[in-house]
Amino acid sequence: xxxSDPFTLCIVTLVAMSILGVPIGHSMICASILYLFAAGLxxxxxxxxxxxxxxxxxxxxxxxxxxxxxxxxxxxxMTIRLLNFCNAIVGxxxxxxxxxxxxxxxxxxxxxxxxxxxxxxxxxxxxxxxTQDGKYTPSYAASxxxxxxxxxxxxxxSIPLVIYxxxxxxxxxxxxxxxxxxxxxxxxxxxxIVAWTARRKNFPTEEPVPLRRIPGITIRALPALxxxxxxxxxxxxGVMTPTEAAAVAALYALLVSVVIHRDVGLRQFYGxxxxxxxxxxxxxxxxxxxMVFNYVITVENIPASISAFLLSFELTxxxxxxxxxxVLLLLGxxxxxxxxxxxxxxxxxxxxxxxxxxxxxxxxxxxxxVMLGLITPPYGLLLFIVARVSGEPLRAIVKDTLPFLAxxxxxxxxxxxxxxxxxxxxxxxxxxx
Numbered sequence: 001x002x003x004s005d006p007f008t009l010c011i012v013t014l015v016a017m018s019i020l021g022v023p024i025g026h027s028m029i030c031a032s033i034l035y036l037f038a039a040g041l042x043x044x045x046x047x048x049x050x051x052x053x054x055x056x057x058x059x060x061x062x063x064x065x066x067x068x069x070x071x072x073x074x075x076x077x078m079t080i081r082l083l084n085f086c087n088a089i090v091g092x093x094x095x096x097x098x099x100x101x102x103x104x105x106x107x108x109x110x111x112x113x114x115x116x117x118x119x120x121x122x123x124x125x126x127x128x129x130x131t132q133d134g135k136y137t138p139s140y141a142a143s144x145x146x147x148x149x150x151x152x153x154x155x156x157x158s159i160p161l162v163i164y165x166x167x168x169x170x171x172x173x174x175x176x177x178x179x180x181x182x183x184x185x186x187x188x189x190x191x192x193i194v195a196w197t198a199r200r201k202n203f204p205t206e207e208p209v210p211l212r213r214i215p216g217i218t219i220r221a222l223p224a225l226x227x228x229x230x231x232x233x234x235x236x237x238g239v240m241t242p243t244e245a246a247a248v249a250a251l252y253a254l255l256v257s258v259v260i261h262r263d264v265g266l267r268q269f270y271g272x273x274x275x276x277x278x279x280x281x282x283x284x285x286x287x288x289x290x291m292v293f294n295y296v297i298t299v300e301n302i303p304a305s306i307s308a309f310l311l312s313f314e315l316t317x318x319x320x321x322x323x324x325x326x327v328l329l330l331l332g333x334x335x336x337x338x339x340x341x342x343x344x345x346x347x348x349x350x351x352x353x354x355x356x357x358x359x360x361x362x363x364x365x366x367x368x369x370v371m372l373g374l375i376t377p378p379y380g381l382l383l384f385i386v387a388r389v390s391g392e393p394l395r396a397i398v399k400d401t402l403p404f405l406a407x408x409x410x411x412x413x414x415x416x417x418x419x420x421x422x423x424x425x426x427x428x429x430x431x432x433x
Contacts, residue, residue: 006038007300009034009035009038010031011031014031026289028293031293032289032292032293032296033292045295060166061246061247064276065243066249067279067280067283068250071272072250072272073108073224076261076263078256078261079224081224081261083126085221086100087209088214088218090103091207093198094202094205095204097129098203105148105151105187107224127390138392139393141390142389142390144194144400147408154182154371155179157249160338161175163341164367168359171431173235174433175360175363178423181425182368182422189408192407227249230252286342294342297343303347303350304350315355316355320351320355321365324348324369325369328366332369337374337381359433360433361415368412375401377394377398383397
């Protein structure tokens with residue numbers, strides 16, 4: 001390895017800038033431009049790749065629109081109504097508020113597609129409710145909020161699955177359907193762990209909601225509950241594309257908040273636009289940087305070289321998936337999830353295709369792995385978010401997270417060994433993979 005080699009110089013620059021705290025998107029762009037200069041290529045190619053990836057991708061529009069939909073729901077009373085509905089369903093059981101935390105993440109997942117939106121919105125509210133009057137320790141409330149937020153990027157609509165489709169050309173609609181059973185599997189495992197912990201630690205129960213009030217609570221939450229149904233029916237009925245579905249989600253959240261609930265005014269709407277704009281800019285820079293860096297990887301023929309190297313070992317599809325699981329779980333400890341999907345996954349896709357692995361199954365397994373990285377130290381972005389909200393030390397939160405992490409790894413192994421857990425629902429809707 002020589003530092004005069006353009007690709008080596010590119011990688012060293014990327015790592016050095018990241019260590020110095022430069023945002024990863026900017027680091028990839030700068031390192032890629034340096035590679036083009038050192039290799040004697042046209043440096044304007046970086047701008048061309050950036051513009052082509054950001055301006056010509058119709059699918060890319062789904063990301064900011066789903067983010068806006070989540071922000072609009074958080075600014076109004078839709079989330080409160082969902083919370084009341086969840087409490088009416090499971091609050092009466094031991095550890096009821098903890099069960100509510102998981103169930104609201106399951107329902108909110110069908111509207112936001114973002115773990116960060118869940119943890120920063122409903123999750124912040126749930127932490128406050130769980131810790132008041134000393135019902136739960138702050139570290140347990142924070143850890144449960146972090147792990148339950150992981151459900152959102154698995155279930156449709158999922159922003160990480162949209163991004164995966166950009167690098168794999170897999171169908172977004174079938175990817176969304178493929179995430180349904182794995183997302184429910186996470187939810188069931190988390191609720192089971194909560195029930196076990198509740199009995200062991202004698203968690204409190206909430207005051208049962210009278211049965212006569214449940215229909216009214218359900219009706220008030222119905223507009224929010226119907227959004228996932230509208231999206232899935234529209235997607236699978238061929239009425240709308242995924243990007244159009246994202247626009248429908250944002251418009252639906254706006255109309256419900258302004259017209260039906262009447263609790264979002266111009267000030268709240270403006271605040272939602274600003275918050276969505278900030279998050280979109282952050283994600284957009286990361287995607288732009290990755291697309292430029294992927295051009296460098298393509299020029300160096302890295303995907304084909306790695307594919308040939310791995311295929312030389314005569315790996316079976318299952319062995320390859322197990323290796324991918326280990327690699328992505330380790331990378332998730334130190335890298336941000338979107339970076340992994342945009343930079344690492346394109347290198348693995350050719351090998352997966354050569355081994356005959358279904359791209360929908362592979363995509364859900366990849367995103368499942370990447371989302372686990374959100375709750376694994378030392379990087380664990382969700383851990384940092386809930387630690388900041390709760391004020392608890394990271395060590396205490398990680399300790400309470402471990403049982404849930406173990407349960408989700410078991411769920412990951414199940415969808416790896418049994419592809420039908422991912423492909424069953426898509427095949428019901430005509431998928432032939």
